[in-house]
Each structure stands twice: as C-alpha cells, then as structure tokens.
Amino acid sequence: MGLDPAPDGHGALTWAADEAACRRVPLVVLYALGSPALARGPAGPPVPLWADWADDVQTGAERLLKEAVAFAGSRHPHLEVSGVIAEGGPAYVLGERSLHAALVVVGSWHLSAAQEAFTSGGVALPLAARASCPVVMVPERRTPSLPRFVVGVDGSPDSAAAVDLAFEEASLHGADLRALYVWHPPALGATDEGPVVAECRRVLGETVAGRIAAHPEVGFEHEVVRGHPVQVLTDASESALGLVVGTRGHGGFAGLLLGSIGQGVLRRARCPVLTVPRQCSQRP
Numbered sequence: 001m002g003l004d005p006a007p008d009g010h011g012a013l014t015w016a017a018d019e020a021a022c023r024r025v026p027l028v029v030l031y032a033l034g035s036p037a038l039a040r041g042p043a044g045p046p047v048p049l050w051a052d053w054a055d056d057v058q059t060g061a062e063r064l065l066k067e068a069v070a071f072a073g074s075r076h077p078h079l080e081v082s083g084v085i086a087e088g089g090p091a092y093v094l095g096e097r098s099l100h101a102a103l104v105v106v107g108s109w110h111l112s113a114a115q116e117a118f119t120s121g122g123v124a125l126p127l128a129a130r131a132s133c134p135v136v137m138v139p140e141r142r143t144p145s146l147p148r149f150v151v152g153v154d155g156s157p158d159s160a161a162a163v164d165l166a167f168e169e170a171s172l173h174g175a176d177l178r179a180l181y182v183w184h185p186p187a188l189g190a191t192d193e194g195p196v197v198a199e200c201r202r203v204l205g206e207t208v209a210g211r212i213a214a215h216p217e218v219g220f221e222h223e224v225v226r227g228h229p230v231q232v233l234t235d236a237s238e239s240a241l242g243l244v245v246g247t248r249g250h251g252g253f254a255g256l257l258l259g260s261i262g263q264g265v266l267r268r269a270r271c272p273v274l275t276v277p278r279q280c281s282q283r284p
Contacts (some may be wrong), residue, residue, distance in 0.1 A: 001105035002094045002123065003031045003068050005060075010071055012107040015272060017072040017079060019136075022172050025102055026080040029068045031061045032090040061085050091126040098131040103274075105136045124266055128247055129276040134165055136242075138272045145271060147175040150236045151244040152229065152261065153222075154181065155203040158246025162276040163207055166244040167215045169274070175241055176219035179208055182229040193226075200224045230264030237271045244274045246266040 001016035013029070020027035020102045065083035072081045086093045092104075098104045106123055128135045150165035162180065170177040181204040183196060202225050212220055225232050237243035247264050266273055 001021065001027065001029055003029050003064060003128075004088050004105075004107045005064055010068075011140040012195045013068055013072060013242075014075065014103055015138045016103075016105040017075050017081070019103065019105070020081075021076040021079045026082065027072055028082050028084055028097070028101075029065060029072065030084045030086060030094065030097060031065050032059060033061060033085065033087045033091060033095040036130065058085070062137075090123045091130070093130075094123070094127050095130045097221065098127075098133045098135070101133050103134050103136055104131055105138060107138055107140060108202075125263060127229050128227055128262065128266065131275075131277065132273050136272055136274050137266055139270060145241045146239045147173070148178060148240050149173075149175055149244060150178050150180065150233065150240045152182065152233050152246070152265075153179050153204050153207050154213060154229075154246075154261075155207060156246060156278075158276065158278045160207055160246075162244045162246040162274075163204050163211055165276050167211045167218055169242060169244065170218045173241060176221070178240075179204065179220070179222040180232065180236060181222070181224045182232045183224060183226050184228050185226065197224055197226075229261045230268065233261070233265050234268045237265070239267045240271045242272045242274050243269050244276065246276045247275050 002011060003013070016029075017027055062085070065085065069081045069083045069244075072079060094104050095105065104127065106127065124137045126136075128137070149166050149170045151159075151162055153163060166177055166179070169175070181200045183200050185193070204222055204224060208220070208222055233243060233245070243265060245265055247262055262275055266275070
C-alpha cells in the first residue's frame with residue numbers, strides 16, 4: 001500500500017492489513033519521497049532543492065513507516081509487514097510495484113477533476129490507469145457497510161475481469177455479491193426499451209454464468225438498472241464492503257487512460273473502490 005503522510009486516521013492501512021491477512025500474503029507499506037526539484041547555479045550541474053534538508057525528509061519518512069508497520073502488526077500479529085522508502089512520484093513508484101503485487105492500496109480523498117490533475121494528491125487516477133494489478137482506493141470516511149460487494153458489468157473484457165475479482169473478494173470475506181448492468185438511455189430520440197433491456201440481461205447473464213458455478217458459496221443477485229452508470233453504482237455502493245469496476249469499459253472514451261465510469265465512481269463512491277485492468281494476471 002502507498003502511505004500518505006497527510007490524512008488523519010488509518011483507513012487505507014487498516015483495509016490493506018485486513019486484506020493481506022485475509023489473503024495470507026505479506027503487506028508492504030511504501031512511502032514515496034517524490035521527485036526533488038532542481039536548482040541551477042551559475043555553474044555546475046543541477047542541485048536538488050532539498051539537498052540541505054534531505055536527512056530530515058528521510059527521518060520523517062522512516063518515522064511514519066515505523067508507526068504504520070507497528071499499527072498493521074498490532075492489528076494482525078501473524079501478518080508479515082515491511083516498510084519501504086522509494087524516490088519518485090507516488091503514482092509511478094506504486095505503478096512499478098504493481099507488476100509484482102496482488103493488489104495496490106491507496107487512500108482516496110474525492111478530489112475534484114482539477115485537483116486530481118494539478119496537485120500532488122492526484123495519485124488514484126493515474127495509478128489506476130497504469131497499474132498492472134487491481135488498485136484499491138479507500139476513503140477515510142466511510143458509511144457502515146453491509147456484507148456485500150457490488151460490481152459493474154457492461155460486457156467489456158475489463159468488466160469481466162472485475163467480475164472475477166468481485167467473486168473472489170466476496171468469497172474471501174464471506175459476503176454477498178450484487179452485479180449491476182446499468183443502461184443509460186440516449187439523451188435524444190425515442191428508444192424501444194424492450195430489446196435493449198433484453199440484450200443487457202443477456203450480456204449480464206453470460207458474463208456471470210461461469211463465475212456463479214465456480215463460487216456456490218457466494219450469495220449472488222444481478223440486475224439491469226436504468227440510469228446513469230456513475231450515479232447508480234455510487235448509490236449501490238453506499239453501504240457496500242467494496243465497489244468493483246473495470247479500468248476501461250464500453251462507456252469510456254478512446255482518449256482517456258481510465259474510463260469515464262471509473263473516473264466518476266472514484267470521485268464519488270463512499271466505499272473502497274477496486275479498479276481492475278483487463279490483463280490482470282492472477283497472483284497469490
């Protein structure tokens with residue numbers, strides 16, 4: 001997980017520790033120092049602006065990591081927990097680590113589009129767009145949750161990968177799973193809803209069919225809902241353990257690294273959001 005020094009509380013750290021313990025895998029807590037700014041003098045090579053206080057930065061990072069590792073270890077005494085300090089931007093460093101991870105976990109602060117694009121807090125969107133494994137964004141302030149996961153389905157390869165992870169998570173946590181296919185009617189023109197809804201139900205049924213048989217222990221329901229996907233999924237996630245979506249779906253635009261639906265729920269959902277890339281190899 002990526003450790004953020006700014007938030008109060010341990011929402012993301014708690015989620016990551018609980019998940020690692022549930023999966024019986026080690027937890028690595030990573031602190032990214034960021035990329036130092038460079039200053040040029042009248043002669044000589046560029047010098048990092050933080051050269052005079054680099055020791056203080058390192059000391060502070062070590063202290064935060066020590067506290068985080070101790071917190072996770074006290075919560076799960078048998079969990080293997082380690083801390084790592086890395087130089088570079090958080091999204092880049094965590095993206096590199098995702099090549100060898102089962103999940104990457106970060107805190108989510110519901111930043112605006114401008115904040116995500118222009119502030120150092122904008123880690124979630126670029127990380128989710130580029131990571132090689134599922135990325136989990138955990139809000140610090142969450143509503144009480146029911147033992148249920150929600151997954152968005154639209155027939156795309158990414159949403160099929162999301163359904164796989166959703167069934168896995170529901171099974172690990174002894175939770176139910178609700179799969180939603182959200183149909184958004186066109187803004188202009190009349191549409192015969194009957195054939196459209198029938199096709200949505202067909203795609204939804206085909207997507208989940210094999211997974212239901214593979215996870216008979218998971219209480220499962222699926223539904224086609226009329227409305228805007230971001231709003232419907234956000235509402236459905238209000239009291240869920242987690243909302244699972246693909247990084248790209250049929251509702252996205254070609255120019256976006258992360259699909260428009262994924263971006264929307266990342267900014268609005270009040271439960272942990274798990275984004276799943278299409279080519280997500282199954283890791284322990």
